[in-house]
Amino acid sequence: MNxxxxxxxxxxxxxxxxxxVNIINFITxxxxxxxxxxxxxxxxxxxxxxxFSLSYTNMVDPDLKALPLTGKLFSVSESQxxxxxxxxxxxxxxxxxxxxxxxxxxxxAHIAYIKGIDxxxxxTTPIDSSLYFYGDWAINxxxxxxxxxxxxxxxxxxxxxxxxxxxxxxKPGKGLLGQRLLKDSYNETNLVISGIYQIEEELDRKYxxxxxxxxxxxxxxxxxxxxxxxxxxxxxxxxxDLRQQIEAIFPGQVVLKDRRELNSTLHRMLNTExxxxxxxxxxxxxxxxxxxxxxxxxxxxxxxxxxxxxxxxGTTIKALRxxxxxxxxxxxxxxxxxxxxxxxxLIWSQxxxxxxxxxxxxxxxxxxxxxxxxIVLATIIVLGIIASLIASSRINxxxxxx
Numbered sequence: 449m450n451x452x453x454x455x456x457x458x459x460x461x462x463x464x465x466x467x468x469v470n471i472i473n474f475i476t477x478x479x480x481x482x483x484x485x486x487x488x489x490x491x492x493x494x495x496x497x498x499x500f501s502l503s504y505t506n507m508v509d510p511d512l513k514a515l516p517l518t519g520k521l522f523s524v525s526e527s528q529x530x531x532x533x534x535x536x537x538x539x540x541x542x543x544x545x546x547x548x549x550x551x552x553x554x555x556x557a558h559i560a561y562i563k564g565i566d567x568x569x570x571x572t573t574p575i576d577s578s579l580y581f582y583g584d585w586a587i588n589x590x591x592x593x594x595x596x597x598x599x600x601x602x603x604x605x606x607x608x609x610x611x612x613x614x615x616x617x618x619k620p621g622k623g624l625l626g627q628r629l630l631k632d633s634y635n636e637t638n639l640v641i642s643g644i645y646q647i648e649e650e651l652d653r654k655y656x657x658x659x660x661x662x663x664x665x666x667x668x669x670x671x672x673x674x675x676x677x678x679x680x681x682x683x684x685x686x687x688x689d690l691r692q693q694i695e696a697i698f699p700g701q702v703v704l705k706d707r708r709e710l711n712s713t714l715h716r717m718l719n720t721e722x723x724x725x726x727x728x729x730x731x732x733x734x735x736x737x738x739x740x741x742x743x744x745x746x747x748x749x750x751x752x753x754x755x756x757x758x759x760x761x762g763t764t765i766k767a768l769r770x771x772x773x774x775x776x777x778x779x780x781x782x783x784x785x786x787x788x789x790x791x792x793x794l795i796w797s798q799x800x801x802x803x804x805x806x807x808x809x810x811x812x813x814x815x816x817x818x819x820x821x822x823i824v825l826a827t828i829i830v831l832g833i834i835a836s837l838i839a840s841s842r843i844n845x846x847x848x849x850x
Contacts, residue, residue, distance in 0.1 A: 476743040484787030491820040496813035508679035514702040537685030540571035553602040564663025583643035596646040597653030612638040707806040746840035773840040780832025
């Protein structure tokens, strides 16, 4: 058996004759357990929040979206439309047109976006499957769907044909609006709300969904002009190959973005928050692991006579240092494993029972991930190695001879 490891294990199991040393060792071990458990729980909580925050993008964003390379709009010819229909690996695609509009109802106003969609929109973007949806998804020349935020701001109600939502948009053209009469400056249409979606506060205040031909007419655009095409792919589809085929259909017209690229800012923000939280808790662990340095030094002083005996029996200074170095790694490693185990129990209980609630009907989202286990253990081991090196370096001939 490895001699330093054998002695380190004996020291780990044995109690000191000094009660104060035993208390310090226990507190040190407890700090490592609590610190590693806390780091794992926080990382699991942030992983759950990240998944929860990104879950709505599956409802509002397609697998792939074609956007105009320049400007707001691009045109789709009949031949291009037919080429899209021939793509293998595409379940469905839908066209849309989007523009900022001025909404009014019952002397209340709000600026939002109107999105004109076709009949296949829900096949590419299942927004009607949101957790909270009221009414019907009826999109036609008279009816549309609005977010809960818009409905609350404007005091709208479902299927209120007597008091519809009024939508205004500036007419295209040049010149100042003040040079024309108000009624000549805007195009206007009425829309009856048939359904209300509720996903996320910002999105709930942003979009009104309406019929594509109606929105094109409101914006004075022809039937070939759109602002985007949404694609839904088969599970086994070759995404890279399909991107190349779509780019070949629209040479120099569009830029293609997947769901992650459409939400790049959100991904960067969540990753930055996760990294910042990890660094803060790692700093706490670094401070806590100073206890390890102190505990090992106390152990060195407590076992000074034992170390002197081993030295006289032929053990080198290097081997003595290695004994306490290994002991420090054993303490931090064992504490880290127990901490991760306890943290795992808490995370599993939250996943199984949802005892911690955000709202009475929504449990706090957490996610158990093997990568978080490895991150916590690696952090503890690395910090333990550094602390053990600092403490074990105190062993020298002068200390042994004293």
